[in-house]
Amino acid sequence: MSGGEGGGVTSSRTRGRTRGRPRPPIDRSRRALLGVGVFGATAWTVNRSTGLLGWLSHVDAADASSSDAATAVAPATTAASALVGAAPVGATSTEAEVLVAPGESRQLVFTPAGATRAFSGLLGRPVADQRTTAVILVHGGGATGGGQADCVAWGAWYRDHGYLTFAIDYRLADPLVDHGIYPIPEQNTKAAIQYLRMHAEELGIERIVVQGHSAGARLGAIAATTADLPAFAGREVWTGVSDGIDAFIGFYGYYDGVQYEPTAYYGGTGAAPSTAVSTKRATRVTGPVYLLHGEADWIVGANRSQAFADALDAAGADVTLEIVPGADHGYDGYATPALTPIGLQTAPRVAAWLESHATD
Numbered sequence: 001m002s003g004g005e006g007g008g009v010t011s012s013r014t015r016g017r018t019r020g021r022p023r024p025p026i027d028r029s030r031r032a033l034l035g036v037g038v039f040g041a042t043a044w045t046v047n048r049s050t051g052l053l054g055w056l057s058h059v060d061a062a063d064a065s066s067s068d069a070a071t072a073v074a075p076a077t078t079a080a081s082a083l084v085g086a087a088p089v090g091a092t093s094t095e096a097e098v099l100v101a102p103g104e105s106r107q108l109v110f111t112p113a114g115a116t117r118a119f120s121g122l123l124g125r126p127v128a129d130q131r132t133t134a135v136i137l138v139h140g141g142g143a144t145g146g147g148q149a150d151c152v153a154w155g156a157w158y159r160d161h162g163y164l165t166f167a168i169d170y171r172l173a174d175p176l177v178d179h180g181i182y183p184i185p186e187q188n189t190k191a192a193i194q195y196l197r198m199h200a201e202e203l204g205i206e207r208i209v210v211q212g213h214s215a216g217a218r219l220g221a222i223a224a225t226t227a228d229l230p231a232f233a234g235r236e237v238w239t240g241v242s243d244g245i246d247a248f249i250g251f252y253g254y255y256d257g258v259q260y261e262p263t264a265y266y267g268g269t270g271a272a273p274s275t276a277v278s279t280k281r282a283t284r285v286t287g288p289v290y291l292l293h294g295e296a297d298w299i300v301g302a303n304r305s306q307a308f309a310d311a312l313d314a315a316g317a318d319v320t321l322e323i324v325p326g327a328d329h330g331y332d333g334y335a336t337p338a339l340t341p342i343g344l345q346t347a348p349r350v351a352a353w354l355e356s357h358a359t360d
Contacts, residue, residue, distance in 0.1 A: 099202055103127035110168065110195035111188065114235045119188050121168035122148055125203070126159045132206040133246075133358050134196055137167040138189060140214025140334065142260035144173050150335040154211065157339055157347050163354075164205055168192045170219070173264040180267020182276065186226075187236035189219045190243035197241055207246040207358050213334050214300060215260075217253025218278075221308065224248040224289065225281035232275070247287040247358040249350060252329050254300050255279050255308040282311040288318035288357040292346065294327030320353060322346075 100106045105124035111117070121136075135158050137151035148167040155165045170188035173181050189210070196208050212220030226232060227244035237243065257277035262270030274280060289312055293305040302323050309321040324331060324342065332343035339347060 099123075099199060100125050102130065108195075110166075110192045111236065112191065112238055115191070116184070116236065117171060119169045119171070119191075121166045121192055122155065123164070123166045124155055124159050125164050126162050129162050130164060130204055131162045131359075132204065133354060134164040134166060134203070134205040134208050135249075136189075136192055136196065136208065136210045136245075137165055138170070138210060138212040138216030138219050139167070140212075140216045141172070143185060143215045143218075143265055144175065144261055146172075146215070146335070151213070153333045153336055153339045153343065154347075161347075161351055164203060166192060166196060173261050175261040175264040178264040181264070182266050182273070183232055184236055186219060186222050186276075187232055187234065189223050190232060191237050193223060193243045193245055194238040194241040197243075198238070209247045209249065209354065209358050210245050211249040211251070212253060213251045214253060214329065217250035218255060218259075220245075220248050220250055221253060221255045221278035221289075222276060224286055225278045225284045226275055227284070227286045229275065244286045247289070247354070248285075249290045249353075250292070250305065250308075251332060251334070252293050252297055252300050252302075252305070253291070253308075254304040256304065279308050279311045282308070282315040282317060285312060285315070285317045288320075290320045290322070290350065290353050290357075292322045292324070292332075292350075294329060294331045295323050295325045296327060297329045297331075299329040318357070322349070 099108070100123050102125050105122055107120045108123050109118050109120045111119050137148070137154055139146040139148055139150040141147075141150070148169050151167040155167050158165045168189070171181055171184040193208055193210070196203070196205065200206065210220040210223055212218065223243065223245055228242055232243070255278040257272030257279075259265045259270075259272065259276075262272075266272055266276075289309075291305040291309050293300075293302040295302055305321060305323070309319050312319040324346070327342060331340065332346055333339035
């Protein structure tokens with residue numbers, strides 16, 4: 001893989017092993033998505049264990065309090081009619097058109113009626129020639145800030161290129177009052193995945209990809225490595241609907257369980273449970289992974305993506321790592337109205353990766 005002018009990237013090599021954990025079908029015919037692994041050693045390793053991330057929580061890798069056995073998921077039985085603007089599961093095509101028509105965008109509540117808080121996302125469809133792959137956009141903000149609007153640039157670009165997008169909000173930690181909100185943000189992300197799966201037919205989609213940025217990449221990686229895990233069951237997610245995804249794209253993320261405001265987020269001593277440490281769960285990834293990081297990122301060092309890529313490669317997963325020389329955190333145009341020049345160079349590579357990894 002090579003980058004354009006001003007946005008060079010590291011090269012990748014092909015590895016022969018492949019491995020993945022299949023998800024239940026999103027439609028009647030499940031596509032096989034795992035292919036040849038793509039990952040190579042890179043010279044772009046940034047040692048950023050100190051600085052802004054130096055005070056993050058430690059990881060309790062020995063914590064194995066939750067079951068690691070994924071269960072079989074039955075077809076959706078929970079009615080979606082409780083959602084704002086949602087058509088019931090099994091609605092006719094005429095009823096389903098109310099959800100979101102081609103060329104339109106709409107805020108839709110995706111959490112179940114019994115969730116502790118209702119969260120919505122902006123679901124947008126391209127005007128025409130929609131592809132069958134949907135992209136869920138998960139914002140960053142250190143788990144204490146940010147919102148779906150931070151993904152507006154990527155949402156517009158994807159829709160202009162034929163992709164349905166769903167930019168979501170999720171539970172944020174308030175250090176002044178919270179003492180352990182985990183795993184609600186993770187469950188919120190899974191509920192958004194389930195919501196699209198329940199409405200796949202009327203939306204014309206067959207595959208679901210999660211793209212996360214910074215803290216959102218952390219959530220996306222957990223979704224990719226904990227598909228249908230009983231530890232995440234509960235009132236925040238839908239019953240009987242798979243939360244597995246077909247691919248994951250992570251921009252400048254951190255995947256080793258560390259977290260801003262660790263006590264507010266995890267509770268107790270602030271140690272991360274094993275289900276939150278994606279680097280330790282690489283063998284359970286459910287699809288191909290594309291990791292992107294700026295070499296000069298001073299907020300989240302590029303070594304965080306490097307470590308996750310190493311773990312995935314060692315597990316035989318299909319992973320691509322792209323380190324952009326000289327680029328900082330949010331280099332692609334995150335939280336801005338439009339993609340930056342480097343972001344515009346990056347987007348076609350991401351689209352090409354989706355074409356080869358998350359299509360028929």
